[in-house]
Amino acid sequence: MTPSLTDHLLTADGVTVRFGGLVALKDVHITVPPGSVVGLIGPNGAGKTTLFNVLSGLITPDTGTISSKGHRLSGLRPYHLANHGISRTLQGLNLFPGMTVLDNVMTGGERLAKTGLFTMLTGLGRFERDERALRGRAMAVLDELGIAHVAGAYPSTLAYGVQKRVALARALVNEPELLMLDEPAGGLSSEELAELATRIRDLRERMSVLLIEHHMDLVMDVCDHIVVLNFGAVISEGPPDVVRNDPAVTAAYLGSAEESDDE
Ligand SMILES: Nc1ncnc2c1ncn2[C@@H]1O[C@H](COP(=O)(O)OP(=O)(O)O)[C@@H](O)[C@H]1O
Ligand SMILES: [Mg+2]
Known part of the structure; x- marks a missing residue:
């Protein structure tokens, strides 16, 4: 049975964030149903951390809403997250x-x-x-x-x-009911990466996970649903197989392949 939106642990709707003249997020929608691993991917500078910070209450969006289980979280601050059953690890x-x-x-x-x-x-x-x-x-x-x-x-x-x-x-x-991870694979060896994948699959038995990753392999491996950001906009989403074969995703990653070679 598909859970109704009021069961969803975290939903961002119509979120736009500007830093001066730069539009870091454009009308972004993302939602995390119970018992699921949702991946947020995209090349460097796509807006992943910005969205993560919006979802954590570190950044107040210029427009858009954040809600949890059908309740709008206005004035969300990071220290409120625990009250909503949400935990996070930061990039680094x-x-x-x-x-x-x-x-x-x-x-x-x-x-x-x-x-x-x-x-x-x-x-x-x-x-x-x-x-x-x-x-x-x-x-x-x-x-x-x-x-x-x-x-x-x-x-x-x-x-x-x-x-x-x-x-x-x-x-x-x-x-937590929802665990948000910003680039947990950064700096890990391939052995540690495989272990992290197993860990996330195990955690899924008792919580939802929002996984932000620059690299696609881990995400393709563990996610039920993937949202792809590029230049602040959602350019693709769906189950791993759909996203993997979406030409728009390949193009976005190829376009940024040179700058991200060093990661
Ligand atoms: N505090 C900030 N002030 C100005 N620009 C920012 C700030 N944070 C991020 N940006 C810019 O917003 C865009 C998205 O950044 P970010 O969310 O960190 O991307 P990602 O995590 O996908 O690599 C980038 O162009 C980045 O330079
Ligand atoms: Mg980031």
Whole structure:
């Protein structure tokens, strides 16, 4: 059964974003149904990160709306995402260098939002219990990602691929309904890439994923539905086989092949 739009975890409609004279997004529509992996692809500069930032509440679009489960999210801010069951990892790592892996992952939890200052002051016992529960969840996620043994390490002492997994663990600690990933494959070895593909397929069993990727292979491999951006506009969308064989997509990628060779 096709889920109705009111079930959709995140929908952007008619989104336009301008940076000065540059139109970074033009009337973009994208939606993420429950239990699906949606891919957002396109050459460098296509507007993927800008759309990701709009969906995260980091950028307010010039026009258009963002909604979740049929409710319009006006004035969306990044810290509201958790309330809507949405987590994200950013392009790059954004780990806190002065914190251990475990503490980094725990920052993805709702500890303060749930406990609040009043409870912290009046109910220290409850605060400690929440803290312990969050620590347990963080360890469980690290374990699931095969990196529990580095819980006490500082991020800079770890290989890049392991740091990427820490960033993913931080996004998973709240057990989101929707996980948004901005270029999770960047900088990974082919072995790590294959592992990431398996991971995303496994996650799909319990959440939806919006996967933003520059490279097509991973996206073709794991996505149910793919949206292709070029120069800020949706130029193609559909299941992997349709998008793969769309001449407009091939042309967009060929047109940008030279500049993206170094990635
Ligand atoms: N904060 C910004 N100010 C001005 N231009 C920006 C800003 N962010 C992105 N752009 C421009 O918007 C376009 C889309 O960028 P981006 O969303 O980062 O593309 P992608 O993630 O697909 O590579 C590019 O031309 C980029 O240079
Ligand atoms: Mg980007």
